[in-house]
Structures are given as structure tokens and as C-alpha cells.
Amino acid sequence: xxxxxxxxxxxxxxxxxxxxxxxxxxxxxxxxxxxxxxxxxxxxxxxxxxxxxxxxxxxxxxxxxxxxxxxxxxxxxxxxxxxxxxxxxxxxxxxxxxxxxxxxxxxxxxxxxxxxxxxxxxxxxxxxxxxxxxxxxxxxxxxxxxxxxxxxxxxxxxxxxxxxxxxxxxxxxxxxxxxxxxxxxxxxxxxxxxxxxxxxxxxxxxxxxxxxxxxxxxxxxxxxxxxxxxxxxxxxxxxxxxxxxxxxxxxxxxxxxxxxxxxxxxxxxxxxxxxxxxxxxxxxxxxxxxxxxxxxxx
Amino acid sequence: xxxxxxxxxxxxxxxxxxxxxxxxxxxxxxxxxxxxxxxxxxxxxxxxxxxxxxxxxxxxxxxxxxxxxxxxxxxxxxxxxxxxxxxxxxxxxxxxxxxxxxxxxxxxxxxxxxxxxxxxxxxxxxxxxxxxxxxxxxxxxxxxxxxxxxxxxxxxxxxxxxxxxxxxxxx
Numbered sequence: 001x002x003x004x005x006x007x008x009x010x011x012x013x014x015x016x017x018x019x020x021x022x023x024x025x026x027x028x029x030x031x032x033x034x035x036x037x038x039x040x041x042x043x044x045x046x047x048x049x050x051x052x053x054x055x056x057x058x059x060x061x062x063x064x065x066x067x068x069x070x071x072x073x074x075x076x077x078x079x080x081x082x083x084x085x086x087x088x089x090x091x092x093x094x095x096x097x098x099x100x101x102x103x104x105x106x107x108x109x110x111x112x113x114x115x116x117x118x119x120x121x122x123x124x125x126x127x128x129x130x131x132x133x134x135x136x137x138x139x140x141x142x143x144x145x146x147x148x149x150x151x152x153x154x155x156x157x158x159x160x161x162x163x164x165x166x167x168x169x170x171x172x173x174x175x176x177x178x179x180x181x182x183x184x185x186x187x188x189x190x191x192x193x194x195x196x197x198x199x200x201x202x203x204x205x206x207x208x209x210x211x212x213x214x215x216x217x218x219x220x221x222x223x224x225x226x227x228x229x230x231x232x233x234x235x236x237x238x239x240x241x242x243x244x245x246x247x248x249x250x251x252x253x254x255x256x257x258x259x260x261x262x263x264x265x266x267x268x269x270x271x272x273x274x275x276x277x278x279x280x281x282x283x284x285x286x287x288x289x290x291x292x293x294x295x296x297x298x
Numbered sequence: 299x300x301x302x303x304x305x306x307x308x309x310x311x312x313x314x315x316x317x318x319x320x321x322x323x324x325x326x327x328x329x330x331x332x333x334x335x336x337x338x339x340x341x342x343x344x345x346x347x348x349x350x351x352x353x354x355x356x357x358x359x360x361x362x363x364x365x366x367x368x369x370x371x372x373x374x375x376x377x378x379x380x381x382x383x384x385x386x387x388x389x390x391x392x393x394x395x396x397x398x399x400x401x402x403x404x405x406x407x408x409x410x411x412x413x414x415x416x417x418x419x420x421x422x423x424x425x426x427x428x429x430x431x432x433x434x435x436x437x438x439x440x441x442x443x444x445x446x447x448x449x450x451x452x453x454x455x456x457x458x459x460x461x462x463x464x465x466x467x468x469x
Contacts, residue, residue, distance in 0.1 A: 021365045021388055028369065028381030029431065039380055046373040050325065057329045130330035130340070131375040133444070135428045135436055138376045139330070167376070174376050181432075182378075202440060260330070 044169030047129075047140055051172045054128040055142055062126075062261055123147050123265045125173070130260070135202060137180040138163070139260055144171040148267070152231070155263045160237035160254030161185070161225060162263055173265070177257055178238070179206055186228035187238055189221050195228065198238060198251060204258075205242055208249040217241055223251050312466040316358040317367075319462050320347040323455065324367050328374045341448040344371055345420055346455035348387050349413055352394040353402055354463060364391055379431055386420050393419070409456070414449045421445035 032039045073080065125143035143149050145168050155162040155175045163177040164185075176183055183200035187208070196211040211217060221241045227234030242252035323343040330340075344367065351359040368384025375383070394416065401412050425441045 017361050018388065018392055021361055022385060024365065025368070025381035025385040025388065028372075028384070029379050032378060032380035033431075043373050043376060046370065047376075050374060053325060054329055057325060061329055127330055129328040129374060131328065131377070133375060133377065133440075135432070135440070136375070136377055140328075140374070140376070201437075203437070 040167050044144075044167050044172065044174070047172040047174070048144065048169040051128060051140075051142055054140070055126070058126065058128045065259070065261075121148065121267055123149055123267075124262060125149075125265060126262055127260045128172070135181060137177040137183075137200065137202060137257070138166065139175050139177065139263075141173050141175060141263060141265070142171065143265065144169045144173050146170050149173045149265055150267065153265045153267050154232050154236065155265055156236065157255045157260070157263055159256065160239065161232070162253075162255045162257065162260065164232070165265060175263065175265075178253060179204060179257060185238065186226045186231060187223050188226040188234075189215070189217055189241075190224050191218075191221050192216060195226050196249075198223065205250040205252055208241075208251060211249060217244065217249055219244060313358055315462055315466040316347075316351040316355055317363050319459060320344065320351065320359060320363070320367055321370075323347040324371045324374070327371070340444075341451040341455075342417070342420075342444065343448075343451070343455050344368075344383065344387065345390060345417060345448060346413070346452055347459060348391055349394060349416060350456060350459045350463075352391045353398050353409070355467065356391075356395055356398075358467075359391075361388060361391065364388055379428060382424065382427060385427075386424055389423065390416055390420055406453075406456070410449075410452055413452050413456075417445050417448050417452075421448075 123143050125141035125147075127139045128142050129140035131138050131140075141155075149165060149168050151165055151168055153165045155164060161178060163175045163180070163183060165173050166176040167174040177200070178185055178198060179200045179202065181200055181202050183198075183206070185198040186195065187198045188195050189211075192215065194212055194215050194217070196208045198206050199209045200206045208217070208223070219241050223238045223240065225232040225234055225236040225238060237254045239251040239253040239255075241249055243250045323346065327340050327343040348359070348364055364387050365384050368387040369381065371383040372380045377383075401408050421441045421444060425436060425438060429436050
């Protein structure tokens with residue numbers, strides 16, 4: 001330090017440091033709650049900057065956890081084999097049904113001269129940071145605005161909905177998981193077609209809120225997105241009812257949220273309630289590495 | 299007050315080791331460690347690093363560095379309460395600094411117990427502050443779990459830091 005301070009002044013300055021920094025921390029908290037936009041930008045700037053380092057750290061760790069999973073698998077290989085055999089049989093039957101339905105669907109569309117759905121585009125991204133905190137659940141992924149990611153996109157794995165994009169940087173994006181305190185997702189109970197809201201409360205099993213008190217929800221009922229409010233398209237698998245205690249319905253998410261490695265960010269092109277030709281075509285983002293168009297069946 | 303270390307005691311590269319190691323610990327605490335059984339909480343490695351360096355070389359990890367790293371941790375976490383980690387780490391440092399002479403020369407198990415007390419205090423503080431700021435009483439279980447996990451992982455973090463300390467700092 002270049003400044004030359006006399007010892008008493010220096011001592012006083014040192015004593016002031018802690019209160020000043022505590023005050024600064026408090027100020028930041030207030031600022032964070034107040035000017036949310038500025039803080040969001042700052043957060044994403046830091047995330048973008050840290051992304052290369054985080055990716056470097058994440059790769060070996062994900063390889064390590066894959067190795068651990070392999071060991072786990074080897075230990076339980078016999079039981080798993082049997083489970084998989086049964087699953088396979090079941091799925092082959094569903095494949096048949098799906099094929100038939102697909103053909104029927106195509107016929108009906110032709111008959112009705114229906115305009116095909118807008119092509120959806122999916123961006124694959126790796127999870128590079130996981131805020132597994134006690135009061136929030138979100139993850140950072142290594143795809144950003146430059147790859148076509150936008151706020152509000154749905155994040156899914158093969159098994160189901162994971163959350164939605166809450167902040168976007170140039171190279172990174174933050175996904176608010178459906179278990180987070182601030183996650184509210186409109187859903188339906190598949191069996192009874194009742195609408196409800198899936199509220200995260202930072203536990204592993206979010207709650208179903210605003211369900212009709214006369215409802216007959218049972219453990220094992222599948223929960224899907226309802227499409228209300230144009231937040232997500234309807235029919236995305238969310239989870240299953242796991243428990244009903246004291247009138248509180250808890251849902252076990254279909255996706256394995258504690259082991260997220262890769263997620264798909266999907267832009268369903270939802271423009272809310274607009275006429276067909278008023279919805280703009282898919283965003284012309286830079287051709288990024290892993291964009292895969294998912295086209296509706298013709 | 300801390301014993302004053304003269305610059306002659308430490309080589310130039312050694313001086314940044316506390317800061318850099320704490321920085322790396324902050325990053326590691328944010329990267330997902332997907333071990334089976336560890337649901338969705340990661341140990342607070344940042345607290346371990348601040349504890350270690352405050353006990354042994356507080357001059358090399360000053361308050362301003364801790365503040366900056368705490369803010370970085372908050373930014374990476376995406377927490378809505380920016381500054382919370384900074385505040386917690388600053389208070390942790392102050393408390394440890396005031397009492398370090400009692401345990402600085404004791405063996406590892408004593409330090410572990412001290413860290414247990416520190417982590418409990420830190421997480422209780424976190425819980426209380428977040429509950430107050432969010433205006434609802436949050437469940438204590440996730441905080442408890444994270445505190446237990448942090449204390450359980452302390453030997454690992456402490457071992458790494460001790461090795462770095464011996465390698466780069468001649469004190």
C-alpha cells in the first residue's frame with residue numbers, strides 16, 4: 001500500500017474495516033432486493049466469466065461421479081438386468097402403440113389440413129454449477145444467449161421437467177429448479193384432469209397447492225404441466241404424487257434433480273394468445289454447437 | 299492481535315496462496331459434487347478455508363479479501379440475498395481471530411471441534427437472517443444437513459489446506 005499513515009490513524013482505519021464491510025454487505029443485500037436488474041446483470045457477468053473455470057472443474061467431477069455410478073451399477077447389475085428386461089418388454093409394447101397412433105395422427109392431420117406445429121428447437125447444455133443451498137435450488141448451465149437460450153425456456157431431461165431458465169448471460173444461463181422456493185408451475189393431475197400449482201419449498205418434494213379440496217388425488221398419480229398461462233406447453237411430465245400427509249400433497253419429480261449433468265433447454269415458441277401467423281419464427285441465433293431441431297411429424 | 303509476519307518470512311508466491319486457495323474452495327463449493335446420497339447440498343468449503351487461514355495466517359487473508367470472495371460466492375450461487383455469505387464469512391473471521399490463541403497450537407481434533415462450533419453458529423446465523431429477510435420461517439432441516447456435511451468434510455478441506463500451507467509458506 002502506498003499511503004503512509006501515522007500509526008494511530010492506521011489503527012483506527014483498521015478498526016473501521018470490519019464495520020464498513022459489514023455495512024457494505026448489508027447494502028448489497030438491500031441493493032439486491034431493490035434493483036434486481038442490475039444485480040442479475042452482475043450475476044450473469046460473473047457467471048459468464050467463471051464459466052471456463054467451472055467447466056474445467058466440472059468435467060473431472062462429472063467423470064468421477066460417472067465412475068462412482070458405474071461401480072454402483074456393477075454391484076447391482078443382476079437386479080438391474082431383470083428390471084431393464086421388464087422395462088424393455090413394456091416399452092416395446094408402447095412403441096407399437098405409439099407407431100399406430102403416429103400413423104393415425106398423420107392421417108387425421110392430412111384429413112383436416114392442419115398446419116403443422118412450429119418446429120421446436122432444443123439446446124443441450126451441461127450443468128457447471130449447482131447451488132445446492134439450504135434456501136435455493138438452481139443450477140448454472142454452460143449455454144447462454146449466444147446459443148439461443150432465453151428466459152422462460154423449459155429445462156428438461158429425458159425423464160421430465162427440471163425447471164425453467166431464470167437468467168441468461170452470454171455463455172451461461174441459470175435454471176430455477178422446480179424444487180426451489182420461488183418455483184411455481186401450473187400443473188394437472190393426469191388421471192383426473194384437475195388443475196393445481198406445483199410449489200417448490202426447497203425440499204426434495206414440492207407441494208401441490210390450490211388443489212380442489214374435494215379432489216381425489218392418490219399416491220402414484222402422474223403430474224403433468226397444464227399449459228396454463230402459456231408458461232410451459234401442456235403435457236410435459238413433471239412427477240408423481242409421492243405422499244399425502246395432513247392434506248399436503250407431495251410430488252416426487254420425475255427427473256433426478258440431484259444428479260443433473262446435461263439438460264435440454266426447449267423453446268416451445270409460446271407467444272401466449274396470438275394468431276398463428278403473428279408468432280415470429282424461431283430466433284435466428286448463431287449456429288451453436290448442439291442445436292437439434294425437433295420437428296413435428298408431418 | 300495477530301503476530302506480525304514480516305515479508306521475509308514468506309516468499310512472494312506464498313503470499314497469494316491463502317487467497318487463491320480460498321478462491322478455488324469457493325469455486326469447488328459451487329460445482330456439483332454428485333456423490334450418491336448427497337442430495338442437493340454441498341459442504342461450505344469457503345468456511346473451511348476462511349477458518350484455516352484466519353487461524354494460521356490472518357495477515358494473508360484480510361477482511362477485504364474475505365468480503366470479495368463472499369460476494370463472489372453469492373453471485374455464483376445465484377442467491378437472491380447478495381452479501382449474505384460475505385457477512386457470514388466476515389463475522390466468522392472476526393470471531394475466530396478474537397479466540398485463535400486458545401486453539402492455535404492444539405491438535406487436529408480440537409480444531410475440528412472448534413470448527414463444529416463455528417459451522418453451527420454460521421448456519422444458525424444464515425437461517426435466522428434468511429428467515430428474517432424472506433419474512434417466513436424456513437425449515438431448519440436443510441441448514442442442519444448442510445452444517446453437518448460441512449463439518450464432516452472438514453478433515454478433507456483441512457488436509458488440502460495444510461499441505462498447501464506447508465508447501466508454500468515457511469511458517
